[in-house]
Amino acid sequence: MRRFFVAGNWKMNKTIAEARDLMNAMLPLLAGIDNVDIAITPVYLAVPAMVEQCRSTGVKVGAQNLFWEASGAYTGEVAAAMVAEVCDFVIVGHSERRKYFGETDETVNRRLKAALEVGLEVIVCIGETLEENEAGLTAAVVTRQLTEGLAGITEAQAAAVTIAYEPVWAIGTGRAATPEDANRVHRDVIRPLLVAQFGEARAEQMRIQYGGSVTAENAHELFSMSDIDGALVGGASLKADSFAGIVKAASLVAIADRRAS
Numbered sequence: 001m002r003r004f005f006v007a008g009n010w011k012m013n014k015t016i017a018e019a020r021d022l023m024n025a026m027l028p029l030l031a032g033i034d035n036v037d038i039a040i041t042p043v044y045l046a047v048p049a050m051v052e053q054c055r056s057t058g059v060k061v062g063a064q065n066l067f068w069e070a071s072g073a074y075t076g077e078v079a080a081a082m083v084a085e086v087c088d089f090v091i092v093g094h095s096e097r098r099k100y101f102g103e104t105d106e107t108v109n110r111r112l113k114a115a116l117e118v119g120l121e122v123i124v125c126i127g128e129t130l131e132e133n134e135a136g137l138t139a140a141v142v143t144r145q146l147t148e149g150l151a152g153i154t155e156a157q158a159a160a161v162t163i164a165y166e167p168v169w170a171i172g173t174g175r176a177a178t179p180e181d182a183n184r185v186h187r188d189v190i191r192p193l194l195v196a197q198f199g200e201a202r203a204e205q206m207r208i209q210y211g212g213s214v215t216a217e218n219a220h221e222l223f224s225m226s227d228i229d230g231a232l233v234g235g236a237s238l239k240a241d242s243f244a245g246i247v248k249a250a251s252l253v254a255i256a257d258r259r260a261s
């Protein structure tokens with residue numbers, strides 16, 4: 001039976017005070033939902049406050065990035081152990097990091113390894129641009145990003161890894177991939193690569209989130225697909241009711257799955 005993982009990526013939004021207000025509004029709406037893994041990633045500075053506020057709620061708090069070196073003269077960076085000191089997981093390879101901050105598959109891999117070494121859970125983001133999509137390169141791009149991004153990761157380490165398939169053209173545009181198209185990439189490209197690297201049992205248990213304009217309105221249909229195991233949510237995670245609506249959709253699909261099995 002699937003257990004969905006819905007994570008809200010707040011990006012560079014919300015001061016600490018605003019983050020507290022948002023969580024105050026969100027937590028009552030999420031209370032009682034215990035069949036979905038729920039997480040948020042605020043900006044670094046708000047992480048400790050959110051960890052404190054979410055304590056004993058079941059909502060996990062993570063960071064949006066980290067650096068692979070352990071310490072030293074890297075002004076502005078935060079090391080994996082520093083993240084692990086305050087929270088449980090981290091996102092690496094978000095397309096905005098790739099687009100604006102020079103992230104490559106190789107640097108994604110270095111961040112991933114550093115995160116896993118200190119025991120963090122990791123969401124690894126992949127996804128093709130509009131040009132790549134229109135050129136029919138989706139499978140090739142996703143294959144390269146996954147192969148290079150996960151290079152050297154063992155089957156045991158993969159237990160802590162979630163993949164987020166986020167077509168770049170769908171992020172923040174209001175134009176989500178169709179559930180069928182997203183599922184096709186998850187089922188026919190990503191899952192087989194995970195099987196090849198980690199074996200069937202581990203690959204089946206790893207979660208593949210979809211990200212890109214997920215809303216409370218389209219979430220149910222997305223989660224109803226065979227290989228969409230959750231969502232990485234940007235814009236809709238900044239509003240309590242829309243994020244809660246997405247989590248509730250995951251909860252309802254999980255209940256329906258259980259009845260059907």
Ligand code: PEP
Binds near residue numbers: 173234
């Ligand atoms: C994201 O930031 O990862 C994302 C998917 O954003 P949005 O939900 O706003 O498209």
